[in-house]
């Protein structure tokens with residue numbers, strides 16, 4: 001059984017965020033609709049600057065950006081809820097019953113910012129494992145953002161019995177601590193100066209601990225996640241998702257591919273207006289990896305595309321990750337089961353014959369034919 005997809009009310013989250021932001025900024029205003037236009041303008045301008053920094057300028061060196069309260073306010077009002085949603089979508093891929101035998105877990109959020117990834121994780125966890133007890137640590141180089149995160153999470157989030165903050169620059173210092181059950185590193189890999197700076201944390205993970213990495217679905221950041229895979233497996237970790245194997249990512253064979261996924265959400269009204277202003281789509285994309293020291297035998301293929309039209313008449317196609325190579329599954333376009341498959345799902349298939357017709361168009365493609373009556377298990 002897969003974990004369910006957890007839904008939350010992002011209008012409510014946005015309202016709670018605004019109350020916390022407004023208190024920090026001393027705006028004395030409880031609803032964003034009533035915010036003075038000059039304050040609103042400065043918030044929008046800061047969001048636009050941060051958005052640029054995280055997209056066009058991301059591959060470059062990023063300067064610390066949580067210097068003033070308005071930086072924290074902008075991050076909270078635009079990026080926080082989206083990170084929560086991405087985190088909850090990734091959590092659905094955590095192996096079933098992962099925490100069924102535990103009474104209490106310790107979680108660490110590395111480069112926590114406003115605590116969005118931890119909050120998304122806790123909302124998910126609370127719905128799926130309501131009896132669990134949780135203690136969490138938030139680590140970041142900015143004390144200002146950590147203070148906001150701790151206050152916000154303690155007042156709005158189910159669970160955490162205890163939240164500690166750890167102000168620490170990972171480029172300067174290592175974290176000395178016992179093993180965590182869950183380690184989260186979300187949107188931080190290109191800022192913390194390489195994964196070497198979190199090795200000491202990862203090495204201490206016990207056999208049932210999870211490491212959850214999430215990055216933006218930009219070409220560079222997704223490839224960064226894909227490229228770290230070898231380093232993780234070299235130190236004894238196994239990839240539980242999205243890969244269904246520990247081999248090198250087959251997408252790295254091509255210089256043009258990057259592995260990323262999408263999730264849809266119903267964002268709050270302010271985020272909607274900012275997406276419109278920034279000409280951003282409302283769909284959220286991301287790349288991710290869930291790792292553990294304990295591996296699982298997986299006889300599945302991850303679907304990497306939506307249903308594609310092919311150059312062959314009446315034939316459609318799906319791109320999947322087939323352990324050693326990216327594979328293409330061709331099928332009759334009237335095949336209802338295959339047409340219903342979505343990007344991100346996992347397939348269990350019997351052995352398939354090669355599809356030689358595709359070779360006429362794409363000689364180097366690993367192409368297979370899926371007959372209409374094939375027994376397929378979809379997860």
Ligand SMILES: C[S@@+](CC[C@H](N)C(=O)[O-])C[C@H]1O[C@@H](n2cnc3c(N)ncnc32)[C@H](O)[C@@H]1O
Nearest residue numbers: 083111112113116140141169170171186187191
């Ligand atoms: C893009 S934000 C991500 C915040 C949060 N994880 C999220 O996804 O919403 C990156 C965070 O990493 C922190 N950070 C950057 N470099 C760091 C370092 N060397 N040590 C600790 N934290 C760092 C930043 O202060 C910032 O809060």
